[in-house]
Amino acid sequence: MRDEGRLWVSAGVASECGPRAENQDFAGVYLGTEIERAGRGMVAALADGVSGGKGGRIAAELAVASLLDGYFTQSDTIGVAAAVNRVMAPYNRWLSAMGRSEAMAHCATTFTTLVLRGRRAHVCHVGDSRAWLLRDGHLSQITKDHTHSHPDRRHILLRALGLEEELRLDHHEIALAEHDRLLLTSDGVHGVLSARKIEKILSQRQSAEADAQALATAALDAGGQDNASALVLDVVSLPAMGHDAIAGDLARLPILPPPEAGESVDGFRLESILSDGRYTRLFRATDTADGAEVVIKFPKPTLLSESGARSAFTRELLIGSRVSSPFVGGAIPVSLERQTRLYGVQPFYDGQTLEERMKAPIALDEALGIAVGLTRAVAALHRQGIIHRDIKPENVILPREGGLKLVDLGVARLPRIEDFTGDEIPGTPSYLAPEMFSGEAGSEESDQFALGVTLWRLFARVWPYGEAEAFSRPRFREAAPPSRTRPELPGWLDAVLLRAVAIQPQDRFGDVVELLRALEGGAAVERTPLRKPALIERHPVAFWKGVSALLFAALIAVLVWK
CATH class of the missing domain: 3.30.200.20 (Phosphorylase Kinase; domain 1)
Known part of the structure; x- marks a missing residue:
């Protein structure tokens, strides 16, 4: 499989105090080292200190700092939500206790974090700061505010860090796509700007830093009276799927x-x-x-x-x-x-299967092109350690615009991946190598055999060992050369196909790349119309029998003449 991609984002943060005396918002991003990104991912968080209590800025800043400091010390064997909770639960208990002191009476803070790990984003949230996703030009809100439902009391928080001794974090999980934009906002932004306005600003697709600043500035320009903070993450690349x-x-x-x-x-x-x-x-x-x-x-x-x-x-x-x-x-x-x-x-590939195409005659030049393309497909799989296990004409599509597609990959054998159970090992009897009837689960050699049978049918229009019924085993004995049924086939192609379907695996080509070289090498000199092979090439036994008969007749004629 192609090289693993990597998780990478571009981040931008903006936080404006506005008309308030103090900025009680705090936001931070940690992109991590290469090792940290591979294990625990990347983290961004935004907190908005509750203005009704003392120490709102301290509560917000320590909440973000606690997560960034503690998250990467957690085991990567536990889930993201569990890791965030292990870090933030002790902090919540401490903040709740401090809220009962004179110095930080009633201190609390909202808290929303984005953890990007693999091809997923995890959102952990409490309070009324928000997380958003912009995808394909459409903005959607991920989180739900923990505020009173009555319109006149929506400024009252029902849940936040420090309000309760036991932490209750909402958790959302999102499958990421490249070019996604993720956004965190304090209520100083989304309390002033409509979702449509936020969508319009994010859709400008400037840098993450520029658009984060544009959101904060737009909120204040629209008359915002609160701190305005925005954090933007642009998904640049994602790792390959595992x-x-x-x-x-x-x-x-x-x-x-x-x-x-x-x-x-x-x-x-x-x-x-x-x-x-x-x-x-x-x-x-x-x-x-x-x-x-x-x-x-x-x-x-x-x-x-x-x-x-x-x-x-x-x-x-x-x-x-x-x-x-x-x-x-x-x-x-x-x-x-x-x-x-x-x-x-x-x-959807608009075309026909190779099985359908073979119902009509196929010129040798076209057949050679199909054979080379199909062999390249199998070689691409084998380079990644993947065994197809069901190569046959029905699983080959010939698109109308040209080319070839090998499909039906659901039965493939993958490296280090648990296989099917014994009674579900796949394959079609007429294309199965002899060793698979003895319990072999599939190998490069058995794939080569199935490929060889497919090519044999492509060129000679028959099966080398006969067509086998379902749940039956073909009779494997020495196959006659494919030119026996299609005399115009060149001798080099006889040799290639006979070796590809050899009964013993060790008698086949070393790998399908070697088979590919043999096909391409022979095809390079066989692009012109071929002469019909001489009788001695097509039927050597009949040829020598005829020669012997002629010599015997000549001998009799000589004796009679004498």
Whole structure:
């Protein structure tokens, strides 16, 4: 899989005192070291000291400082919310106790923090400071104010740091996307500026620092009488998706019976059924959010175990989003907020499968191009330690605009990832290598065998060892050269295909890259129309039998003449 990306953001903070005598807001950001970002992530926080008590500025500043100092000392084996709570709960108890003293009577502060870890943002919140998300030009409020519901009493806090001895933090989790903008504001900003005005300022997409300052300034210019603070985080890049994270997301989704054409699921309009297999049902669909054509795959829970279904969809999403190759099909992640059941979304490739294409004759030159592209697809997977395990013409798409896509990655074998159970090891009998019938779970050698069978069918239009029925085992014996059924095939291609489908794994190519070189090397000299091979090349036994018969006839003629 391609190199791991990294989590990186651009941050900007602005805090203006306004007409108040003292600025009781405090905001801070810590982007962390490379090691800290990989383990615990990045942290931003904003606190607004309650003006009705003493020490509001102290309460706010110490709240942010306590989090930034203590969060990165927590074990990265516990969740973000638990780590934040472990740091802030003792501080809350201390602040609550100080609020009963003369020096800091009734001190309290709102508190909202953003923790960015992996491909997720975690929001922990108490009080009426707010967290926001700007995505695709639309601003949404993440947090809910802990204030009195009556319009005339909305300035009264029901929860904040220091108001109660026991800390109660709200926790929200968001799946991030690159170019997201995250925002924290004190009520001196959002109490004056409407959500529409905030959205307009953030949508200007200046630097994070400039837009944070623009928000604070706009609040004061609009007549704000409070401190005005804003903290902006721009998501620049995200790490590649990990298996555990994807599996965790999909584990919460129910597995339901597959829908029918004409229905809509989570904003995807299911136009028509593309295939209805034993374990899954595929639809051509339209994403009503942007009009894009996609393919959606639903599991069939009555035939595939729950663990098998989740494992398959996790693998397909992981590989499709991380393997960078023009010859391997992709995957489209769906946000946690949108997806309500288990399914997978893929790009729609307008074309036909290789199986469909092979129903009509394929010129040798075109077949060579398909063979090279498919072998490159398998090589791209193998470079990342991924074994496809179900290479066959039905899983190869030939888009109308050209090229090739190897799809159906849900049964792939991944390095260091738990495999399917024994009775769910995938594959199609006619393409399975001999060793897989003896318990092999899939290897580069078995992938090469399936690729070889696919290419054999592409060039010779038959199976090297015959077509096997489901749940049956082919008879593996020495295969006749593919030119036996298609005489115009060159001798070098006979040798390549015979080696790729060798019965013993050690007799095959060392890897598919070696197979690719053999195909490309032979194709380079076979781009012109080929002569029909001589009879001695096509049928050497018949040739020598004919020669012997002619010699015998000549001998008889000579004896008679004598």
